[in-house]
Amino acid sequence: MNSAYDVYEDKCPTRQMLERLADKWTLLILDRLESGPIRFNRLRRDIKGISQKVLSQTLKKLERDGLISRRVFATVPVTVEYDLTPLGRTLTETVRSLAHWAEHHMDAILASQSAYDAAVL
Numbered sequence: 001m002n003s004a005y006d007v008y009e010d011k012c013p014t015r016q017m018l019e020r021l022a023d024k025w026t027l028l029i030l031d032r033l034e035s036g037p038i039r040f041n042r043l044r045r046d047i048k049g050i051s052q053k054v055l056s057q058t059l060k061k062l063e064r065d066g067l068i069s070r071r072v073f074a075t076v077p078v079t080v081e082y083d084l085t086p087l088g089r090t091l092t093e094t095v096r097s098l099a100h101w102a103e104h105h106m107d108a109i110l111a112s113q114s115a116y117d118a119a120v121l
Contacts, residue, residue, distance in 0.1 A: 020065065021091075025050055025058045030084070031099040033068060034092050037083040067091065 007014045020026055028047050032038060038046075044055055059082060062068045067088035073079040084092070102109070 017065065020061060023058070025054060026062065027095055027099045029055075029058060029062065029082075030067065030088065030091060030095045033082060033084045033088070034096065037071070037081045040080045040082070043082065062088070 005014050006012050007018065009015075025047070028050075029043065032043060032046055040055070040059075043059075044050065044052060047055070050058075059068065059070070063070050063082075066085055068082050069085050071081045071083070073081070
């Protein structure tokens with residue numbers, strides 16, 4: 001572990017990375033890319049509710065962070081494909097766990113929310 005970074009320090013650059021990884025769109029994109037390269041429009045169709053603008057912005061940030069790669073094919077129209085980099089693949093298990101945790105525990109969460117709301121009112 002590199003002692004030059006401390007996630008508990010407010011100015012540590014790891015905070016920015018944690019913020020990116022905690023974003024729902026980031027998790028869904030990284031989880032989708034686990035199975036291999038995917039084209040932009042396929043990602044947009046697969047991730048319901050994400051706008052073209054937000055998808056594009058998130059992909060650019062992930063590419064800048066070195067977590068995904070972008071490959072452009074000289075077709076008409078241009079085809080763009082995204083894939084996880086080796087660094088991005090180090091997150092696969094963690095992303096899968098986080099991305100699907102809510103699916104597996106949603107009934108318990110909804111029950112807790114209902115109980116809390118009933119007690120507060």
